[in-house]
Every structure is written in C-alpha cells, then in structure tokens.
Amino acid sequence: MALRVLVVGGGLMGAAAAWRLSARGHRVTVLERFGPGHDRGSSSGTSRIFRLAYPEPSYTQLALRALPLWQRLEEESGQSVLTLTGAVDHGSPETVDVLARVLAGAGRSVQRLSPGEVSDRWPGLRADTTAMYHPDAGRLHADDAVSALLKAAAQRGAEVRHGVCVTGIRHSGRTGEGVTVVTDTEDALTADAVVVAVGGWAPAFLPALVTGLPPMRVTQEQPVHFPAPDALDWPSFIHHPGAGFDQPGGVYxxxxxDGVKVGLHGVGKVVDPDHRDRTPDPAAVEWLRAYADAWLPGVAGTEPTPLTCLYTTTPDEDFVIDRQGPVTVLAGFSGHGFKFGPAIGDLAADLVEGRPGTARFALGRATPGH
Incomplete structure (x- = not known):
C-alpha cells in the first residue's frame, strides 16, 4: 500500500530517503528549510570519501549495499556522482591488518604495500609503517549527490519544497494514526509517516519527538584544500593513528x-548550527600545513584554502536510524555517514514500511558513559 510520507530535511539523508521511498511507490514530500545547494548543514561541498574499509564488518556491508545504489542513482539522474580512485590506508599495522581482514572476508580486493611502494605509485603521498590499497573506493561529489538524489526522487513523483521551515510535529505515538507537520507559515500537513533528517539541528529538534536519543555533539570541523594540478588523480587516503603518529582520529x-582535501576527524569546536562563526582557525590551518610538509610531498609548500563543515556525533560514533510510532529518525552520522547515503535511504524506507531496524543504530541503545 502506498503511504503518504513527509521528509523533514533535504540534505543527503533526507534526499536519499525520499529517493528510496518514492522508488517503492510511496507519495513523498520533502520539506527543506534552506534553498537548493545551500551550505548551512553537513551535506555541502565538492568531496566526500567513499570506502569499504571499516574495522566493523557491518559498516563494510552497508557500504557494499550503497555502492550499486550510487551507480543506479547516476543512471537515473544522468549526473556523475561517484568516482572510484581507490583508497590507501596506512599507519598503525594493527589497524591496517584489521581492515585488510574485514575486506578480504567480504570478498573484496586488497593489496598490501610498503611505504616505498606507495611513494612509487603515488608520488604525492608518503605512507607510515605499512599500507593497504583497495580499489573499491574513491570520492563522492557532495553537492551533486544531493542534487541527483532530489532529482531522482522528483522523477519518481516526489515533491521537493525548499524554503519551508518545520516548527513542530504532532502525533499520538501510535503507528497507523498518522502525523501532522506544522511549518513556519502555519501550514499543517498530514501524512501516514514522517522521516526526520535534520543534521546538526537534530539535538535540539528530536528530543520532543522520540525517546532514547543518545547525546550528540555538533562541531564545526575545518579541513583545507591544497592546490594540486593532479588532484583528481589522487586516491582517497587515511593516516591511522599509532606507530608513533598520535593524532586522535587520524588524518583523511x-x-x-577544489584541490586535495585534507582534514582531521572530529576535533572541532562545539557550535550552534544557526549561529556558527566560519572564521578559519589559524592553528588548525598551520597544523594541516605542517602535516602536508611531512606526509604529502605532492602539495608540500603550497597555501591551503580552509573550509568548514558540521559533524553531529554520537558517543559511539554509530548512527541513529530508528522508528518510534510514525516518526523515523536519521541522525548522528558522526562525520562518516555520507558514503552510505542511499543505503541509509533504503533502511529508512524499510522502517517506514514497518520492518525492524538494526540494533546498532537503535534509539535507546547503550552508549559509552551512559
């Protein structure tokens, strides 16, 4: 039976949910607060890493589910989104060993490389201790991905409304009794179900709607772009901490x-997404410049251009993908969710249709320190 579904938030996750729901024949309306292509949330920019390599096999399986969906999206939308350049993981031998075992267990190609072999193959990179290359990785164009998802959803019959701010959601808490979404123009829209994917606004917006929400930190991260004429030929890479490199979270x-993007994972200051100062942090820029001088000979000595993005991070860095009553929640993607976008859209569609969720992503799960 076709359901009437409202999707609150038109960033990556809301757009992915809209595409997958509309592909299943549901009547979907997307309500996005800002205009097309805005840079206020977590989905903007020109690049995100796509990779299969995770120490937790369930994430590798989720990425494997996303890969053919990204390719299907390109076919449906006629837009190029994903470029497979391969990826290099290097640093702690223990970490690299785990990643290689998980990929091999999933039947994916893995090549173990020495630092010298990395430098020979990619002169712009210097590897630390030991390295691994896997070809089923690369980059996603973030802005184009969101645009393609919304276009594909619209082609399937979804209505996409920009400039609509949702101020409240009312429901009885019981599945089957519907939901009412109220906007800033005092419109009241009714539906069978709602998907809420509001990124950095989730910690303020969601507690009134669902129980068991883990605490989430919203931070402003500051990667940089280094100029490089061969930037599009670079593999994606992660320098994992350990083996004498002690930066928590590593470097990606x-x-x-826009050049070679380099950043730290989850070290930014806590911000209010409505009132954040995007002024570059000189200390962060200098740290990344020094890192490039030491580890990235292909861009050493160049002047980086800083940019900012938002992370919404849970204590365990696992996502929140769950349903209570008619409300499906997509939140807490912790700086590593983009690559899974269309697969998460599929999980959202499963929840809307009444299928059970995944324990790892559940509301009310135990999280570190709680």
Missing amino acids: GLGSV
Missing part, C-alpha cells in the same frame, strides 16, 4: 575539483 584526504 582525497582529491577534488
């Missing part, structure tokens, strides 16, 4: 149309 990087 990838090529993009």
Whole structure:
C-alpha cells in the first residue's frame, strides 16, 4: 500500500530517503528549510570519501549495499556522482591488518604495500609503517549527490519544497494514526509517516519527538584544500593513528575539483548550527600545513584554502536510524555517514514500511558513559 510520507530535511539523508521511498511507490514530500545547494548543514561541498574499509564488518556491508545504489542513482539522474580512485590506508599495522581482514572476508580486493611502494605509485603521498590499497573506493561529489538524489526522487513523483521551515510535529505515538507537520507559515500537513533528517539541528529538534536519543555533539570541523594540478588523480587516503603518529582520529584526504582535501576527524569546536562563526582557525590551518610538509610531498609548500563543515556525533560514533510510532529518525552520522547515503535511504524506507531496524543504530541503545 502506498503511504503518504513527509521528509523533514533535504540534505543527503533526507534526499536519499525520499529517493528510496518514492522508488517503492510511496507519495513523498520533502520539506527543506534552506534553498537548493545551500551550505548551512553537513551535506555541502565538492568531496566526500567513499570506502569499504571499516574495522566493523557491518559498516563494510552497508557500504557494499550503497555502492550499486550510487551507480543506479547516476543512471537515473544522468549526473556523475561517484568516482572510484581507490583508497590507501596506512599507519598503525594493527589497524591496517584489521581492515585488510574485514575486506578480504567480504570478498573484496586488497593489496598490501610498503611505504616505498606507495611513494612509487603515488608520488604525492608518503605512507607510515605499512599500507593497504583497495580499489573499491574513491570520492563522492557532495553537492551533486544531493542534487541527483532530489532529482531522482522528483522523477519518481516526489515533491521537493525548499524554503519551508518545520516548527513542530504532532502525533499520538501510535503507528497507523498518522502525523501532522506544522511549518513556519502555519501550514499543517498530514501524512501516514514522517522521516526526520535534520543534521546538526537534530539535538535540539528530536528530543520532543522520540525517546532514547543518545547525546550528540555538533562541531564545526575545518579541513583545507591544497592546490594540486593532479588532484583528481589522487586516491582517497587515511593516516591511522599509532606507530608513533598520535593524532586522535587520524588524518583523511582525497582529491577534488577544489584541490586535495585534507582534514582531521572530529576535533572541532562545539557550535550552534544557526549561529556558527566560519572564521578559519589559524592553528588548525598551520597544523594541516605542517602535516602536508611531512606526509604529502605532492602539495608540500603550497597555501591551503580552509573550509568548514558540521559533524553531529554520537558517543559511539554509530548512527541513529530508528522508528518510534510514525516518526523515523536519521541522525548522528558522526562525520562518516555520507558514503552510505542511499543505503541509509533504503533502511529508512524499510522502517517506514514497518520492518525492524538494526540494533546498532537503535534509539535507546547503550552508549559509552551512559
């Protein structure tokens, strides 16, 4: 039976849910507060890493589910979104060993490389201790991905409304009794179900709707782009901490149309997404410049351009993908959710249709320190 579904939030996750729901024949309306292509949330920019390599096999399986969906999206939308350049993981031998075992267990190609072999193959990179290359990885163009998802959803019959701010959601808490969404123009829209995917606004918006929400930190992260004429030829890469490199969370990087993007994972200051100061942090820029001088000979000595993005992080860095009554929640993607976008849209559609969720992503789960 076709359901009437409202999707609150038109960033990556809301757009992915809209596409997958409309592909299943549901009547979908997306309500997005800001205009098309805005940079206020977590889905903007020119680049995100796509990779299969995770120490937790369930994430590798989720990425494997996303890969053919990204390719299907390109076919449906006629837009290029995903470029497979391969990925290099290096650093702690223990970490690299775990990643290689998980990929091999999933039947994916893995090549173990020495630092010298990495430098020979990619002169712009210097590897630490030991390295692993897997070809089923690369980059996603973030802005184009969101645009393609909304276009594909609209082609399937979804209505996409920008400039609509949702101020409240009312429901009885019981499945089957519907939901009412109220907007800033005092419109009251009714539906069978609602999907809430509001990114950095989740910690303030969701507690009134669902119980068991884990605490989430909203931070402003500051990667940089280094100029490089061969940026689009670079693999994505992660320098994992350990083996003498002690930066928590490590360093990630990838090529993009704006240069080689390099950043730290989850170290930014806590911000209010409505009132954040995007002024670059000189200390962060200098740290990344020094990192490039030491580890990225392909961009050493160049002047980086800083940018900002939002992370909404749970204590365990696992996502929140669950349903209570008619409300499905997509939140807490902790700086590593983009690559899974269309697969998460599929999980959201499963929840809306009444299928059970995944324990790892559940509301009310135990989290570290709680």
